Amino acid sequence: VGPAPAQLGRGTITVVPGVGLFQRGVEYALYEQELAQELTMLGYHVVNDSAAQKIATLSFIESVEQPTRRGPVSVGGGAGIGSYGSGVGLGLGIDLTPRPADQIARQVSVTIRATGEEQNLWEGRARFTATANHAMADPATAAARAVEALFAGFPGNSGETVEVQ
Numbered sequence: 001v002g003p004a005p006a007q008l009g010r011g012t013i014t015v016v017p018g019v020g021l022f023q024r025g026v027e028y029a030l031y032e033q034e035l036a037q038e039l040t041m042l043g044y045h046v047v048n049d050s051a052a053q054k055i056a057t058l059s060f061i062e063s064v065e066q067p068t069r070r071g072p073v074s075v076g077g078g079a080g081i082g083s084y085g086s087g088v089g090l091g092l093g094i095d096l097t098p099r100p101a102d103q104i105a106r107q108v109s110v111t112i113r114a115t116g117e118e119q120n121l122w123e124g125r126a127r128f129t130a131t132a133n134h135a136m137a138d139p140a141t142a143a144a145r146a147v148e149a150l151f152a153g154f155p156g157n158s159g160e161t162v163e164v165q
Contacts, residue, residue, distance in 0.1 A: 014052035018059030
């Protein structure tokens with residue numbers, strides 16, 4: 001929360017993409033729609049106009065991580081000598097468990113500032129990781145939940161971290 005929290009939650013606001021994002025992208029459209037709905041619920045009047053009183057800059061990052069796993073086959077061996085002779089043994093292990101699902105990490109960031117001003121009135125980010133086979137892997141579900149979590153307790157206190165389950 002910036003130095004003028006009384007300016008938050010009212011007036012006209014426009015949503016613009018952060019650096020490197022394209023307004024025409026499918027993922028951006030999902031997040032933009034969810035953000036516009038959330039800003040409306042907070043008391044803003046969302047417009048697509050450069051004359052808006054405030055600007056909400058939307059950014060998001062998504063990455064997919066493939067969990068590392070040892071090979072599915074392991075081999076072990078051993079030998080021994082005793083008073084009744086010697087022996088050699090060989091063991092073969094086969095891992096039949098399925099490969100772990102990919103991990104999808106997402107981070108959504110929003111800044112709100114007055115038009116023509118450099119200093120942010122408010123900024124926040126939400127991040128989470130979900131497995132590829134979880135409901136949160138769906139981009140529409142992820143966008144809705146991330147934006148909702150981002151504005152939980154809006155405007156909050158400066159520097160505060162809010163954990164949402």
